[in-house]
Amino acid sequence: xxxxxxxxxxxxxxxxxxxxxxxxxxxxxxxLVAAADLSEEAARAAAEPWGAAVHxxxxxxxxxxxxxxVMVATPEFExxxxxxxxxAAGKPILCEKPMASSLAEADAMxxxxxxxxxxxxxxxxxxxxxxxxxxxxxxxxxxIGRLRLVRENERRSRSxxxxxxxxxxxxxxTGDPKLSVGAALTNGIHxxxxxxxxxxxxxxxxxxxxxxxxxxxxxxxxxxxxxxxFANGALGSTEISNVLPPGYPAFHQCELYGTAGAIRxxxxxxxxxxxxxxxxxxxxxxFDILLHNLTAYVREWxxxxxxxxxxxxxxxxPEDARAALELALAAEDSARSGRVVRLGPxxxxxxxxxxx
Amino acid sequence: xxxxxxxxxxGGGGHARALAEHLAPLPGLRLARWGPSPGGADQPAAAALAxxxxxxxxPDWREVVREPSIRAVLVLSDAPERALAVETSxxxxxxxxxxxxxxxxxxxxxxxxxxxxxxxxLLLSPGAIRHTAAGxxxxxAAAGGSLGHLHSVYAxxxxxxxxxxxxxxxxxxxGWDLLDFVLGLTNAPVRRLHAAGASFERPGERDIAALILxxxxxxxxxxxxxxxxxxxIAADCQPEVEIEVVAARQALRIEPYGSAVRVYRAAGxxxxxxxxxxxxxxxxxxxxxxxxxxxxxxxxxxxxxxxEVMSRAAGAVxxxxx
Numbered sequence: 001x002x003x004x005x006x007x008x009x010x011x012x013x014x015x016x017x018x019x020x021x022x023x024x025x026x027x028x029x030x031x032l033v034a035a036a037d038l039s040e041e042a043a044r045a046a047a048e049p050w051g052a053a054v055h056x057x058x059x060x061x062x063x064x065x066x067x068x069x070v071m072v073a074t075p076e077f078e079x080x081x082x083x084x085x086x087x088a089a090g091k092p093i094l095c096e097k098p099m100a101s102s103l104a105e106a107d108a109m110x111x112x113x114x115x116x117x118x119x120x121x122x123x124x125x126x127x128x129x130x131x132x133x134x135x136x137x138x139x140x141x142x143x144i145g146r147l148r149l150v151r152e153n154e155r156r157s158r159s160x161x162x163x164x165x166x167x168x169x170x171x172x173x174t175g176d177p178k179l180s181v182g183a184a185l186t187n188g189i190h191x192x193x194x195x196x197x198x199x200x201x202x203x204x205x206x207x208x209x210x211x212x213x214x215x216x217x218x219x220x221x222x223x224x225x226x227x228x229x230f231a232n233g234a235l236g237s238t239e240i241s242n243v244l245p246p247g248y249p250a251f252h253q254c255e256l257y258g259t260a261g262a263i264r265x266x267x268x269x270x271x272x273x274x275x276x277x278x279x280x281x282x283x284x285x286x287f288d289i290l291l292h293n294l295t296a297y298v299r300e301w302x303x304x305x306x307x308x309x310x311x312x313x314x315x316x317x318p319e320d321a322r323a324a325l326e327l328a329l330a331a332e333d334s335a336r337s338g339r340v341v342r343l344g345p346x347x348x349x350x351x352x353x354x355x356x
Numbered sequence: 357x358x359x360x361x362x363x364x365x366x367g368g369g370g371h372a373r374a375l376a377e378h379l380a381p382l383p384g385l386r387l388a389r390w391g392p393s394p395g396g397a398d399q400p401a402a403a404a405l406a407x408x409x410x411x412x413x414x415p416d417w418r419e420v421v422r423e424p425s426i427r428a429v430l431v432l433s434d435a436p437e438r439a440l441a442v443e444t445s446x447x448x449x450x451x452x453x454x455x456x457x458x459x460x461x462x463x464x465x466x467x468x469x470x471x472x473x474x475x476x477x478l479l480l481s482p483g484a485i486r487h488t489a490a491g492x493x494x495x496x497a498a499a500g501g502s503l504g505h506l507h508s509v510y511a512x513x514x515x516x517x518x519x520x521x522x523x524x525x526x527x528x529x530x531g532w533d534l535l536d537f538v539l540g541l542t543n544a545p546v547r548r549l550h551a552a553g554a555s556f557e558r559p560g561e562r563d564i565a566a567l568i569l570x571x572x573x574x575x576x577x578x579x580x581x582x583x584x585x586x587x588x589i590a591a592d593c594q595p596e597v598e599i600e601v602v603a604a605r606q607a608l609r610i611e612p613y614g615s616a617v618r619v620y621r622a623a624g625x626x627x628x629x630x631x632x633x634x635x636x637x638x639x640x641x642x643x644x645x646x647x648x649x650x651x652x653x654x655x656x657x658x659x660x661x662x663x664e665v666m667s668r669a670a671g672a673v674x675x676x677x678x
Binding site: 146151 | 514
């Protein structure tokens with residue numbers, strides 16, 4: 001079987017740290033033929049190891065005849081254009097999460113792929129992370145009975161001041177109120193999807209509080225906490241921050257309580273090394289072990305490639321990604337208004353993920 | 357050298373058990389009498405604890421209050437009628453320690469205030485978390501400013517799903533201690549309180565509650581209370597508690613009862629917290645309050661705030677219909 005030829009749009013942090021390494025692991029099935037980024041330097045750095053072409057405009061990149069699929073790894077507010085262009089060119093698309101920064105953008109992406117009849121998958125990497133897969137498997141097997149409460153928290157530390165461009169500072173797009181929704185999407189989109197995926201029901205009501213917590217943040221909420229009620233009566237709870245004091249270990253705290261048992265998967269139970277120094281305690285392994293879960297990205301890619309090569313549905317329908325986005329944006333709406341936001345049933349999965 | 361104060365104990369609850377098993381002398385206090393809770397439901401337990409502590413047992417709790425040599429009364433009862441023991445002791449001019457809540461409602465608090473005015477007694481009614489080593493450290497660090505401006509607190513308590521209604525919603529059963537700690541972090545009023553509740557085991561009675569509180573100083577607290585642990589990991593006398601306090605300069609992760617003895621066995625595991633430290637710390641505060649005196653306002657204001665927030669929380673959880 002010939003390797004699938006990929007155009008990469010967006011060569012920033014997530015491409016460098018996750019997608020390009022995952023592709024390298026799957027180099028018998030996939031090869032990079034073109035890379036596009038507004039920064040020629042970034043595009044060149046991504047392209048060179050593969051001998052791929054370099055572009056600073058995504059349109060000619062996705063329209064190349066030697067491209068079989070497009071990987072969109074730009075920030076969410078830059079997803080719609082590349083996805084529509086790739087769909088118009090008839091190329092299947094794997095796109096980073098969150099799906100978009102608004103439901104209108106997400107709907108436009110879905111419509112473009114539907115019109116063109118191309119597959120679209122949004123890369124919600126947690127669904128391909130072993131621990132979360134095991135949790136879902138246990139739920140599917142009825143091991144804890146009917147779910148009553150699911151809690152998934154995500155907390156990461158910020159960079160030390162002045163160390164590098166940090167989240168929610170003026171020098172990073174997450175700190176630009178015109179571009180960034182805030183913690184509800186960065187990286188709370190994971191929690192919105194996981195809560196829904198585990199509850200196996202649509203959310204019906206959400207209440208949230210958010211705030212700006214760090215100095216130098218131009219006004220984008222970098223903290224959010226919310227509770228969500230699902231149609232089956234289960235409750236979800238999440239708290240998200242990427243900017244805890246430096247040194248705080250990356251903590252995912254996932255707990256599920258059901259009528260017949262409980263499941264817990266907490267990062268703090270996994271930290272194998274604590275290092276004490278003049279500044280306190282550090283957890284040097286935590287970022288690599290707990291967050292940069294390369295095997296998850298390899299599984300995500302393999303699932304998408306299987307869909308293309310074996311003519312299967314993609315492992316995660318794009319409507320699920322839209323539903324996660326809807327929940328996250330509803331939480332943000334609730335936090336802004338101080339009111340409970342009600343949600344209707346999510347749209348059923350369509351054929352977009354199934355063929356193309 | 358300060359004279360030792362005679363103290364009486366009423367009740368046979370978890371704190372009473374810790375006190376009975378505490379082998380070291382109490383700071384400034386000598387246990388002189390031990391009685392059961394009002395209603396007498398815990399009489400066998402209280403009698404056994406009195407024996408273990410080497411203290412004379414009296415079958416009627418009022419005898420503890422009537423004893424003129426007793427200046428301090430420790431109401432260590434899980435019974436809902438304990439407010440009566442607190443009120444009677446305060447009316448008799450005793451210094452009373454009753455781990456939160458001494459009163460569950462504003463009306464009960466008003467009765468306690470009246471008793472303090474009549475008898476010139478004093479009352480301490482703290483939660484246990486603020487008297488654990490970790491809880492105390494966190495509250496002192498927050499008050500001292502070393503953490504920086506407080507941004508958020510996440511506090512979760514889980515206890516076993518025992519099945520069957522017990523007449524108490526999860527907020528009343530588990531919320532007092534946790535919310536006492538959360539309120540200890542800030543003096544600001546609660547601007548907004550949202551609650552979600554669920555009933556899975558006990559129709560009409562909430563066994564899961566998720567609260568989000570926003571204070572006027574912008575502290576946001578997320579509080580989860582759940583009677584949901586399966587027997588294999590259930591705590592048999594104290595909830596599992598975890599708390600995270602995030603501030604501008606530092607974040608704290610607290611497991612106040614983390615030093616519990618964990619017992620693993622085929623019949624089911626259990627968690628037995630080492631409660632000596634909180635109850636001894638409370639007694640120490642009581643001895644200091646007796647030395648220094650405590651006004652009615654000092655006795656009741658903090659508790660009144662807790663009762664108000666708990667009432668709002670319980671009402672919101674009960675009224676949440678999804």
